[in-house]
Amino acid sequence: MDALQLRRQLIEYTAELFSEGFLDEQFTQLQQLQDENNPDFVVEVVSLFFQDSERLLNELAKSLSQQEIDFKKMDAHVHQLKGSSSSVGAHRVQRSCISFRDFCNAKNVEGCLECLQKMKHEYSLVKDKLETFFDLEQQLSTTGGSPPPP
Amino acid sequence: MGWGERYDDAGEEVREVHVLAVDDNFVDRKVIERLLRSSACKATVVESGRRALQLLGMDEEMKGCCDLHGSQPKVDMVITDYCMPGMTGYELLKRIKESSALREIPVVVTSSEGIVARINRCMDQGAEEFLLKPVKLSDVKRLKDNMKRREAQPRKESRASAARKRNLEDEDSFAGPSSSSSTTSSPVSHGDRPLI
Numbered sequence: 080m081d082a083l084q085l086r087r088q089l090i091e092y093t094a095e096l097f098s099e100g101f102l103d104e105q106f107t108q109l110q111q112l113q114d115e116n117n118p119d120f121v122v123e124v125v126s127l128f129f130q131d132s133e134r135l136l137n138e139l140a141k142s143l144s145q146q147e148i149d150f151k152k153m154d155a156h157v158h159q160l161k162g163s164s165s166s167v168g169a170h171r172v173q174r175s176c177i178s179f180r181d182f183c184n185a186k187n188v189e190g191c192l193e194c195l196q197k198m199k200h201e202y203s204l205v206k207d208k209l210e211t212f213f214d215l216e217q218q219l220s221t222t223g224g225s226p227p228p229p
Numbered sequence: 230m231g232w233g234e235r236y237d238d239a240g241e242e243v244r245e246v247h248v249l250a251v252d253d254n255f256v257d258r259k260v261i262e263r264l265l266r267s268s269a270c271k272a273t274v275v276e277s278g279r280r281a282l283q284l285l286g287m288d289e290e291m292k293g294c295c296d297l298h299g300s301q302p303k304v305d306m307v308i309t310d311y312c313m314p315g316m317t318g319y320e321l322l323k324r325i326k327e328s329s330a331l332r333e334i335p336v337v338v339t340s341s342e343g344i345v346a347r348i349n350r351c352m353d354q355g356a357e358e359f360l361l362k363p364v365k366l367s368d369v370k371r372l373k374d375n376m377k378r379r380e381a382q383p384r385k386e387s388r389a390s391a392a393r394k395r396n397l398e399d400e401d402s403f404a405g406p407s408s409s410s411s412t413t414s415s416p417v418s419h420g421d422r423p424l425i
Contacts, residue, residue, distance in 0.1 A: 112267050
């Protein structure tokens, strides 16, 4: 595929990610913060987000498997996840955190368990999408194509 | 860490604005650091209020600034997250405002939740602004512009008001809602996002 086709594919793919709600305007903000002095900024932040999310999702699963569930601790974890997902523009993950928080505040264990599955699913979806996005960007850059503006 | 340097060039202030950012979330720390550096600010980013106070020269017991304060780097603004374990952003704000050495430093509080009681609490404690997260480039630009403008004006109530009025009339950048809510008399500044 040539640079022009790749570029077009990237633009269309990005538009899809936004229209399907995987990403929101905060992701665009991050792209605007990237420049020739910080060419990998978005990848770096998103990688931190992946690491942080995986840790927090594990912590939530662990908390929910305890005999005595520490709702306060879970609330702190989901607050962190909500924060980081918001900061990278991972909109659907952020929304699922809000739902989890509601169940957590109501001490509804079943609700939390179900919601956690949803969060994991949303996270894995956005992770795949973002990896594909970065892959397309990388391919485009390899062919010498100019990146589309954010 | 590089600190801003003062250039005495016909009395012109060319020193970079040095912002101390505090957030326990490491994704947020990375983003705020980039936001600040993109806006030509010197950024020092730490993960806790305690660490922030140490950098500002407060001693371990937080009783006051120790003798080394004179050799501490000059911080022009503190931006702190509200919700943090250990010392909250509110507590950090309070400590700074209660310190005779530090109280003049503007403190901006950020939060993912725009709870009115929280906002009022911070503003009553002397916060410069309360920003909804995620913080945007336009927020940082506005904070920086306000700071520079304030530094250029003498600290007299009537002259400060006159300057604000002049700026509101003269400059386009004050035409938007985010700018008009950025004065210290207004409790909340969160651009065009509604309070949740």
